[in-house]
Amino acid sequence: MTxxxxxxxxxxxxxxxxxxxxxxxxxxxxxITQEQFLEFLDNVTVGKRYILHNDVLVLDAVFDIEQKKxxxxxxxxxxxxxxxxxxxxxxxxxxxxxxxxxxxRQQLRDITTDINFPNVTLPQAPTR
Numbered sequence: 001m002t003x004x005x006x007x008x009x010x011x012x013x014x015x016x017x018x019x020x021x022x023x024x025x026x027x028x029x030x031x032i033t034q035e036q037f038l039e040f041l042d043n044v045t046v047g048k049r050y051i052l053h054n055d056v057l058v059l060d061a062v063f064d065i066e067q068k069k070x071x072x073x074x075x076x077x078x079x080x081x082x083x084x085x086x087x088x089x090x091x092x093x094x095x096x097x098x099x100x101x102x103x104x105r106q107q108l109r110d111i112t113t114d115i116n117f118p119n120v121t122l123p124q125a126p127t128r
Contacts, residue, residue: 003019004017004018004019004034005017005018005019005025006018006032006036007029007030007032008029008030008037008040008050008057009028009029010028010029010050010052010057012028013044013049015037015040015044016029030052030057032057036057043059047067048060049063051063072111072117073112075122076109076111076112076122079108079122080105080108080109083105086101086105087105097128101126104125107123108122
């Protein structure tokens with residue numbers, strides 16, 4: 001039976017499985033256990049990555065936060081796009097409803113300046 005070796009490439013955020021027992025694993029590749037491989041597989045497939053910290057592989061929290069920021073901005077932009085119709089001059093909205101939509105869209109724009117960004121909740125759209 002052939003031994004299987006697992007490794008993680010830090011630079012490429014890539015998991016490897018090797019049957020060659022004589023293959024030399026060296027940086028940026030790090031040998032990991034099968035249990036780590038399965039854990040990493042769950043995380044890497046959702047866009048997370050690992051870094052070496054004091055010779056130990058740990059989740060890259062900075063990268064994780066940056067990914068969260070990008071996703072939140074993407075979602076915010078989609079909501080702004082989806083509500084563009086409310087700003088057209090010939091849309092039959094009452095002044096009160098129009099002001100609700102204006103406030104909502106401003107709240108969407110302001111999320112990136114919130115002190116808790118990216119740990120914020122997107123506002124709910126007004127009713128039509």
